[in-house]
Amino acid sequence: MSLKVLSALDVARIQLYHFKAIIIAGMGLFTDAYDLFCIPPIIKLIGRIYYVEEKQYRTTPTVVVSALVAIALLGTVVGQLVFGRLGDRIGRRSVYGLSLGIMVLSSIACGFSICRTRNCVLVSLGFFRFLLGVGIGGDYPLSATIMSEFANKKTRGAFIAAVFSMQGFGILVSSVVTMVVCKIFEATSHVSNGQIPEQVDIAWRLILMVGAIPAAMTYYWRMMMPETARYTALVEQNVLQAAMDMEKVLDIPMSQIAEDSLLPSYPPPSYPLLSKRFFRRHGYDLFSCAASWFLVDVVFYSSNLFQSQTYHRFIKDQPDVNAYELAFRVARFQAILAICSTIPGYWVTVYFIDRIGRVKIQMIGFFFMAMVYFAIGIPYKYFWSEKIGIGFITLYALTFFFCNFGPNTTTFIVPAELFPARFRSTCHGISGAVGKVGAIIGTVGFLWASRIPNNNGKPDPVRMTVALVFLGVVCLVGLAVTYFFTRETMGRSLEDNENDDE
Template identity: 70%
Template structure:
């Protein structure tokens, strides 16, 4: 399809609007990571308020049961998977811009709703309503995944498209850091303002603190609402799906700061949509391999990535041993501080290594390297875990653990978000990205629930925790190796090519 407006997009110089689009599109990913990483310290506050059990040891006395924690995580992930499927399809049927504002609205309102979880006296009632709002939050976040990736890919030029989409995804790193920072600030303010005595381990206003932390996650997303509503529809959707080339040229004149006369054709060739419907035999013959590769890669990655996030609970116990009992604010503060250190030292650098190298090395090489290095690191942690790490965590352990996040983000965690936005035709692009992402969230549910079961089952039977951890980590290494095989055998490289060149490959 030799439309001038699409050629202008592919060759356009980097402009201010591209950076503005990164911020706008990245707020959904920011909210996603904020919501995920504020949960560990919040569960500490919730446990202190609602789960005190005098019959248990000091270590277990205030702990929210692992089954409850995994349920809270799984509910949000289920909502995210459904949101990716529904909003991904709507993005192709209705348009990217029209659906974009709806997903943001759901995110903002449900984030606020999490803080207003009602029935404050019974833990089951509070966490039930919190789970409902987190499910709604997951719907909004899930809708943002395919729309953000698709919009950024359709606005970017072909030389720096990977870096722009990776920059959108890197907003997750800043969401993690912000969640940790907000938690530390809120806990410090409440700790100092409450004048808590050393004996008062569960101050009354702790129930307010965790609600404020959750609601503050809605603020950055809300600030981008006007920008989202003022964004034009992407030229590729307007020209290739709606078949309105003139309107696409008008919209791009506002975005690219180029005169419309430079890329308007007097008699433009009429874009013809693919003559085959979604999920037809022709679709699977041409795009089935790509959809399978994207879905399986994301599925395998999220099993590992979300398991690794939940593994932090083990890290906290080893790196934050309690010589004496402390109040809820200090406990939550220390957990958030450790999260912030990991984010600054490994998570955020991993994202930005991808931003820099993605259009130099390529998607497939980065994804394969990430899977391979993660597999090695998990083996290095898992095989000697029982003898070396389980009783005496040290700096070497933290370095290895941080490397799992670095190579996840300088690897498949970022590339699985990028590649589905580049491989499929415009009329299927958002849908296929949503399907790939939903497969990933299915893996995340399996990883989060399965990992918690594996690491706690043996402990509840009286065995040391390491007996459950060692096989779990080795299994995660094996999953990474399967992801490496899928990447090398089935994933196509998209670097340096226009979206139309990628979608026209007849495989």
């Protein structure tokens, strides 16, 4: 027997509140991408400030860059596990504002970073980025679950993908903010080539703090969102309250969603999380979601760090280029990549996700990513290591396009559709946490691939070849996991997908 309020949600027409929910839920993902992609140009500024020896600048060591990325990812693992579980235990809405609050405060704190000596700045920046990661991690399962439980079954995938696509705009905005800040400071500081003015130390802090503004602007609306009908009806067993909440935000008359009887139609199963019965019913799906997310994040975060080895051929990182201009060039490169590759990948997924399905898109993405990595990696030692040009950049951009028109988006969507309401947020958090472990492995792997330079000061071509081919193999493993283990969820209600019957 189906509850009327849930059936009404499954067939509800697209309304203004759906788009409002996309913006509200997507701001956490926006902040995630902003803080990840503002780091490369900031690292250039920090290198010019804190890695100067005998008036000769040095770039920030790769080990420091990887550590700053990894510490935020470690916080994300913690946030996904903790907030994912809290979302199922005390409600999505109850902890939704808390995760956003942590993101806002830690973004601001990253900008202050207490002191101005190198070791102190890096330690404090790492600590606050860990807290930022906790808030971002908490936002992943909550945003995906809330959007999936509000959406209708016909366009649910597109709505969740649209939430996730806010990452693309976060990348673009972080680049634009960096370029604007750098140009303003450069114009007002009257610097000459090679100089390192004290205002540079203010510029990178300001860039970090600006990222908190969009998230803070949505805090009020997050707190005003009602609890999802599925959590209220299926977990709290308050069907009447679920109907009342949905009447307030969606254009659905109470007569269509009120039950004839107030007795719940979906008594919750008695088995606990991670019990034998849980694994018998949901272990297959949990493995599929976690393994796919793990594999794509190994590739995705390695690719992001690989940008530093790509754009240094184009930005002309030389001593006579001032710090502002150097950071501007890095941000400009990222903005072009986002406009031409990353953002289109997200929105092609939004268009096709409810037409061809999650499984096919995930398989398409993994397959073409593998082919591109082989095309880059196999000839890297003999061709790309010395001749990086437009052909290499085009192939490199395609990895981001097919990552987003593929597993980077679908791994965010599928865990929010497969599991019962009382485990949904937790299982999404577990899947995402396993994925971020893969991301940490990716950052460490990239450190291995790029740490030892050759005589020209460039990454060792043999190591880079091995690393890039390995990423292609990882994508093929992801393709196999998707084909053999991932269930299609397109066009089905969440209750049909959850596979929670005997």
